[in-house]
Amino acid sequence: MNIHLALLIVYSIGIVGFGLWTARFVRGSSDFFVAGRSLGPGLILSSMLAANIGAGSTVGVAGLAYRDGISAWWWVGSAGIGSMIFAFTVAPRLWRIATERNFYTTGDYLEFRYGPSVRGLISIVVCVGSLALLAGQLIAGAAILNVITGAPRWAGALIGAVVMTVYFAAGGLLGSAWVNTVQLVIMMVGFLVALPFVINNAGGVAGLIQPPAPEWFGDFLYSGGPGSGWTMLFLFAPAFIVSPGLIQKSYGAKSKRALSTGIALNALVLMLFAFIPTLLGMAARVSNPGITDPNTVLPTLLATGLPVWLGALALSAVFSTEVDTCDAVLFMLSTTISQDIYKKVINPAATDAQLLRVARGAAVVGGAAGVVMSIYLATVIGALTIFYSILVVSLLVPILGGLYWQRAGTSAAMASIVSGLVTLFVVRLFVTPVYRWADPALSGLLIAAVVYVVVTLMGRPSTHVRSVHA
Numbered sequence: 001m002n003i004h005l006a007l008l009i010v011y012s013i014g015i016v017g018f019g020l021w022t023a024r025f026v027r028g029s030s031d032f033f034v035a036g037r038s039l040g041p042g043l044i045l046s047s048m049l050a051a052n053i054g055a056g057s058t059v060g061v062a063g064l065a066y067r068d069g070i071s072a073w074w075w076v077g078s079a080g081i082g083s084m085i086f087a088f089t090v091a092p093r094l095w096r097i098a099t100e101r102n103f104y105t106t107g108d109y110l111e112f113r114y115g116p117s118v119r120g121l122i123s124i125v126v127c128v129g130s131l132a133l134l135a136g137q138l139i140a141g142a143a144i145l146n147v148i149t150g151a152p153r154w155a156g157a158l159i160g161a162v163v164m165t166v167y168f169a170a171g172g173l174l175g176s177a178w179v180n181t182v183q184l185v186i187m188m189v190g191f192l193v194a195l196p197f198v199i200n201n202a203g204g205v206a207g208l209i210q211p212p213a214p215e216w217f218g219d220f221l222y223s224g225g226p227g228s229g230w231t232m233l234f235l236f237a238p239a240f241i242v243s244p245g246l247i248q249k250s251y252g253a254k255s256k257r258a259l260s261t262g263i264a265l266n267a268l269v270l271m272l273f274a275f276i277p278t279l280l281g282m283a284a285r286v287s288n289p290g291i292t293d294p295n296t297v298l299p300t301l302l303a304t305g306l307p308v309w310l311g312a313l314a315l316s317a318v319f320s321t322e323v324d325t326c327d328a329v330l331f332m333l334s335t336t337i338s339q340d341i342y343k344k345v346i347n348p349a350a351t352d353a354q355l356l357r358v359a360r361g362a363a364v365v366g367g368a369a370g371v372v373m374s375i376y377l378a379t380v381i382g383a384l385t386i387f388y389s390i391l392v393v394s395l396l397v398p399i400l401g402g403l404y405w406q407r408a409g410t411s412a413a414m415a416s417i418v419s420g421l422v423t424l425f426v427v428r429l430f431v432t433p434v435y436r437w438a439d440p441a442l443s444g445l446l447i448a449a450v451v452y453v454v455v456t457l458m459g460r461p462s463t464h465v466r467s468v469h470a
Contacts, residue, residue: 039253040258041262041265045263048246051245053076055384056136057079058140058298059140059143059298059318060384062277065278065279066284068217071219074230076271078232078235078236079239079270080274081233086246087267090403093403095251095256110122114409114413118398121417121418123337123340125417126244129391131333131370134329134333134369135157135373135383136381138374140295141159141160142155143156144315153375154374158371162367165364165366201305217282226439245332280301283301334359338355338362389444392441393424397420412455412456416448416452423447424440424443427443
């Protein structure tokens, strides 16, 4: 057994054990879903960072940087920009409403604001999109195990799914917040120690952009079209303002000040961290030319371009990011299924204990479904782009409109969601292949916003509209 694999095994066993230990503190659904609304700025910071730095932010960005250079910063940097806006606008408003009315999920807010039909539609959309996001994390974890052991993707995805499902199903948000803190330390130490070695081996920062690197490699504002460079701002900044997983994590804050402080610090760290996987991907092009699979750029660099002990530490750090983001996805999936579907549709009289069992069962089923989907989706970036695109076109307009425009009602929200999703898929399938600069997510978002405004102005205010300003 090599040291890389041995350290991953030790790490995985430790995380599972810690997650099971935290289960002793989960005494009811409030602890599982919103951590008893007890999280201070430190745990908000670590929980948000753990959710935001995952497969896309590490393995995916390194693959993009291998192709596009420094402009790959915009993947994580845009998330930081969106998170900063979220910290001082949407998050405090939703936290106040959730605290006053004991909301657990984004669906709780949407039903309060628009009615059960909007909640039901969004629940389905979130469940489908979450599986794509989960698959992206598992693809990255499988790529690490493939580089180390040669294990096929299905086996690597299954191992990663077992680790994250066990500790999340045991401790929920309360347990994962503590586990995420440990994972965050491992991740930061691994990357910060590895980066100087990798840059030095590539001939310094200047060596990253010298020929035979493409001419755009050092251009921060380069973009090759949708999903490349600065255009990612249109996709990721909005996604991190209305992500159901991040909104539900914010519900766990103990105060508005703790919430805004924790999320704002998370945003600053994201914008700084964005340079690390970008530089690693650029260095990989120098030291490991000819890599054809973008999923393996970062694992290959860390396994072959560093001293054995450091490579093992860095790979554990990357694996850590995939696992802790998986628990954020399972959190979003399990709360949606248990609260928005089971309690609201199947069993309105469900007890607290029943909700907790359903949430844990949903996490297990979601983990299994993520493994299956990870086999069929090609790349980390492809899987995550599906999720973020669906998220932006379906949720941004109803959530922001609901908070800032009292007149808008159920019809406007439903029409916005449906028109945005239809536009997204029509443009992606039929327009972008012909006109490369046609951005499916931006097109869907614009149509969703226009439809929302038009339907609101043409119709009477919905009888279900409830003010969020009272």
